[in-house]
Amino acid sequence: MSHVVAGLDVGSSSIKCIVAERRRDGRLRVLSAFSTPSRGLRKGVVVHADDLLTTMRQVVTDIARVSREAAKNIVLSVGGAHIRARLSRASVAVSRADQEIQEDDVERVKTDAQTMVKLPPNYTVLHNIVSEFFVDGVGDIHDPVGMIGNRLEVECLIVEAFAPHVNSLIHAVQKAGGLVSGVIFAPLAVSDGILTKRQKELGVLLLDIGFGTTSFIIYEEGKAVHTGSIPLGSGHITNDVAIGLRIPVDLAEKLKLQYGCASSSNISRKEKIQLAEVDPDPSAERKSIELSRRFLAEIIEVRVEEILDWVHNEVQSFGRTVQLPAGVILSGGGAELQGLGEFVREKLKLPVMSGAPDVSTFDAVNPSHHTYLESPQFSAVAGLIRWGGSRVRPMPEIPGILKRLFKNLTP
Numbered sequence: 001m002s003h004v005v006a007g008l009d010v011g012s013s014s015i016k017c018i019v020a021e022r023r024r025d026g027r028l029r030v031l032s033a034f035s036t037p038s039r040g041l042r043k044g045v046v047v048h049a050d051d052l053l054t055t056m057r058q059v060v061t062d063i064a065r066v067s068r069e070a071a072k073n074i075v076l077s078v079g080g081a082h083i084r085a086r087l088s089r090a091s092v093a094v095s096r097a098d099q100e101i102q103e104d105d106v107e108r109v110k111t112d113a114q115t116m117v118k119l120p121p122n123y124t125v126l127h128n129i130v131s132e133f134f135v136d137g138v139g140d141i142h143d144p145v146g147m148i149g150n151r152l153e154v155e156c157l158i159v160e161a162f163a164p165h166v167n168s169l170i171h172a173v174q175k176a177g178g179l180v181s182g183v184i185f186a187p188l189a190v191s192d193g194i195l196t197k198r199q200k201e202l203g204v205l206l207l208d209i210g211f212g213t214t215s216f217i218i219y220e221e222g223k224a225v226h227t228g229s230i231p232l233g234s235g236h237i238t239n240d241v242a243i244g245l246r247i248p249v250d251l252a253e254k255l256k257l258q259y260g261c262a263s264s265s266n267i268s269r270k271e272k273i274q275l276a277e278v279d280p281d282p283s284a285e286r287k288s289i290e291l292s293r294r295f296l297a298e299i300i301e302v303r304v305e306e307i308l309d310w311v312h313n314e315v316q317s318f319g320r321t322v323q324l325p326a327g328v329i330l331s332g333g334g335a336e337l338q339g340l341g342e343f344v345r346e347k348l349k350l351p352v353m354s355g356a357p358d359v360s361t362f363d364a365v366n367p368s369h370h371t372y373l374e375s376p377q378f379s380a381v382a383g384l385i386r387w388g389g390s391r392v393r394p395m396p397e398i399p400g401i402l403k404r405l406f407k408n409l410t411p
Contacts, residue, residue, distance in 0.1 A: 004031070006063045006070040006178075007384030009077045009186070010169060012041045012212030013235060013333075015059055016381045018372070019070045020362070028385055030364045032066040033372040043212040043231045044080030046168040056176040063178065074173060075182040075384045077189045079213050081231040082162035083126065088113040091134075091153035101135070101144045105152050109133075113156040126166070126185055127159040131223040140221075157224050159185050184387055186210075186380050187217035187227050190331050193383030194355040195219065204326035206355070207311065207344070208379070209334025211235040214307050218315065218322055226318045230310045234334030237303045244299040245291065247275075254278050255296065257336070262304045262343040264297035297339075304340065308347050327351030331379045357382035 009016040019032040036059060040052030064071040090112035094101055114128050133141040134153035144152060170180045190208045191200075200219040208215045210233045217227040241260070242252035259273050273296070275289040315322070327350040330341060335354055345352045359373045362382075372378050 004067045004069040004073065005181075005385060006067075006074045007077075007189075007381040008059070008074050008173070009189070009378075009381040009384065010041065011038055011079075011210050012043060012233070014038050014211070014377075015055065016372075016378055017059060017063065018378070018381050018385050019063055019066045020385045021067075026361070028362050030362050030366075030369045030373065031070075032062070033364075033369040033378070034062065035372070035377070036062075040172075041212070043233075044078070044210075044229070045082065045165050046172065049168065049172065052169075052172045053175055056172045056178075060173065060176040060178040071177065072179040073181045074178045075184065075387065076169060076173065076180055077184055077186040077380045077384055078126070078161065078166055078169060079186040079210065079215055079229055080162075080165060081213060081229050082165055083159065083185055083229050085157055085159045085227045086117055087131070087155060087225070088117050088158050089153065089155045090116055091151050094149055094152055099148050099150060101147050101149060101152055103145055106133075106145060106154075109152050109154045110156060113154050114158060117158045117160070119160055122163050123160045124163040124166070125158055126161045126183065127157070127188065129157040129159065129188075129224050131155040131157055131225060157227070159188075159227060161185070182387070184384060185215075185227065187215040187229075188224070189380045189383035189387060190215075190355075191217055191219070191224070191383065192386050193357045193379045193381075194331060195329065196358075197222070199326040199329070202326040203322060203324045205315070205324050205328045205348075205350070207328055207330050207332075207335075209234055209307070209330065209332040211333060214311060214332075214334070216311055216314065218318070218324070220322050220324075225322065226315065228314050230307070230314065232303070232307045232310060234332075234337070236307075237300055237334070237337070240299050240303050241296065245296070251275075251279055255291075256300065259293055259296060260300050260337055261293075261297040261339040262300055262337050263339040263346075264294055264301045266339055266342070267294045267297045269294045300337070301343070304337075304343060305347070308344065312348065324350055327353065329353055329355040331355040331376050333377045335376050355379060361386070 003022045006019045014035050015038045016035045021029040039055050040048040092109045132139050133144045135149035173180050201222045203220045206217045212233045213229050214233050215229040218225050238253045242249045255278050271293040273291040273293050341352045356376050357379050
């Protein structure tokens with residue numbers, strides 16, 4: 001039996017969507033892929049519910065035209081600086097007299113690890129991700145069911161979110177006529193979309209640079225050990241360019257994409273940009289303006305360095321040294337900035353690669369869908385489809401589903 005799901009990556013500047021059918025052989029048949037401008041969000045958080053609802057109604061309508069089943073089976077990615085993660089450990093005595101570990105022992109110890117985390121007011125657990133199990137003190141165990149031991153211990157990565165923010169996003173989708181069947185923290189979705197098993201085993205830092213936020217996740221020995229988000233993204237770079245050059249934001253975005261560079265040292269001081277080449281219909285005032293490309297890069301570099309410093313501090317706050325032989329994988333729309341890879345390599349002293357969705361398991365009905373699937377901006381939504389097509393099932397449309405929804409999503 002086929003299973004149709006819609007992945008929805010709701011960002012501050014755009015909403016990306018893939019509708020796909022999971023076939024019996026496990027392959028994903030892409031029925032639709034599109035991107036539309038987003039309204040009503042800032043830094044991953046709903047700031048104007050009516051604007052978001054207007055956009056979401058059109059998105060849900062477009063999904064339903066392709067598949068009514070998909071409109072009732074939407075998997076959302078969520079982001080924002082309100083989301084954070086902590087490691088937690090717990091142990092329980094094995095319940096059976098013969099000391100054989102059962103599934104209920106695993107569930108008990110995972111629940112205890114989650115309970116030990118003291119949540120701030122209005123926060124909820126978004127994910128409870130097992131790092132490893134220990135049986136009588138021996139660790140690096142992935143599945144202890146059937147093993148013999150006296151005590152079962154677990155280390156989990158607990159991802160927590162401010163519930164009102166997540167609820168507002170879910171409410172907008174459901175008020176627009178859709179049904180949310182899953183909510184996933186964006187870096188987890190991105191990592192499912194682009195990271196290989198080997199990269200996760202070696203140790204890797206995934207850096208997803210969105211418009212309003214930058215999210216990260218660290219894998220070590222195949223396990224997610226730390227994740228988080230900061231309230232800075234590529235949109236802040238655009239705003240800096242607009243302010244520094246005293247030009248409209250739309251023009252600043254074009255200038256950044258066409259001539260921007262993350263490293264000013266790579267740009268000659270003699271290199272100039274004719275503003276008329278970027279603005280197809282320049283005013284008489286701007287028609288003759290000539291800009292220094294080096295100055296543009298200097299503006300960009302300051303903000304990029306701030307983003308990397310903030311991420312570095314977040315990684316350092318993890319409290320232990322992590323080994324990252326697989327280096328840094330860049331994703332998201334901000335990753336397309338010229339010179340970013342080289343700048344990150346110099347700043348973090350790690351190998352750097354640009355990431356893009358692995359399309360080997362996708363079959364596109366329309367060849368044009370490959371343009372979306374292969375874009376770094378679609379990394380999160382590609383991961384959502386992989387995750388949702390195999391792990392998430394529709395839930396009844398009732399108020400207050402958030403707690404049950406998160407329980408359903410716990411890996």
